[in-house]
Amino acid sequence: MVTIRKGRDVLTLVNVFSVRPENQQKLVDMLVEATDKTMKKLPGFLSASIHRSLDGTRVVNYAQWRSKTDFDAMRQNPAAQPHMAAVAAIATFDPILCEVSESVSRDE
Amino acid sequence: MVTIRKGRDVLTLVNVFSVRPENQQKLVDMLVEATDKTMKKLPGFLSASIHRSLDGTRVVNYAQWRSKTDFDAMRQNPAAQPHMAAVAAIATFDPILCEVSESVSRDE
Numbered sequence: 290m291v292t293i294r295k296g297r298d299v300l301t302l303v304n305v306f307s308v309r310p311e312n313q314q315k316l317v318d319m320l321v322e323a324t325d326k327t328m329k330k331l332p333g334f335l336s337a338s339i340h341r342s343l344d345g346t347r348v349v350n351y352a353q354w355r356s357k358t359d360f361d362a363m364r365q366n367p368a369a370q371p372h373m374a375a376v377a378a379i380a381t382f383d384p385i386l387c388e389v390s391e392s393v394s395r396d397e
Numbered sequence: 398m399v400t401i402r403k404g405r406d407v408l409t410l411v412n413v414f415s416v417r418p419e420n421q422q423k424l425v426d427m428l429v430e431a432t433d434k435t436m437k438k439l440p441g442f443l444s445a446s447i448h449r450s451l452d453g454t455r456v457v458n459y460a461q462w463r464s465k466t467d468f469d470a471m472r473q474n475p476a477a478q479p480h481m482a483a484v485a486a487i488a489t490f491d492p493i494l495c496e497v498s499e500s501v502s503r504d505e
Binding site: 290291292293294301303305317320321324325329334335336337338339340341342343344347348349351357383385386387388389390391392393394395 | 398399400401402409411413425428429432433437442443444445446447448449450451452455456457459465491493494495496497498499500501502503
């Protein structure tokens, strides 16, 4: 189970992909495969949650890494390159590196 | 604690705000206040997790609502309007309504 908490020492990557609606499911499948086959085996990977937008034009990956160092190492890892190239062929993306400032749930 | 799971019947809003770095912390504070004072009391609110980007130019709100109907009602609620107007004065935003397609964590 993926959790979001303030004050936890993780790097959060919010990657917003723009895609043609006819390619949205294909992009979701590619990101799930990249996660299962490659990312989850790399040092520092914590989680990836892949979302499809209701309007068909976006996919959002909410991912957590132990540190920016681990994330940067993944980007340089040859095992990750083919996945990134395949995704770039059908989508543009806007990766946002961030940290949790505050997290509020209804029960608090 | 906020959790992300596949197959849970929630609406996820990923709202990406663009902001000048000198206003980033102010925007975070405004979103936290809007959540605490207003959003969390509205029907269907489940959670809001507010993130600041490391480069200072973005804020991401990862929010969960029980349904799109509840989310749409919030947008029409007079109590929410002043918060949205204040935010719009210092930031642009790109709200993405989505659902979880897959969620993978390291332990799986």
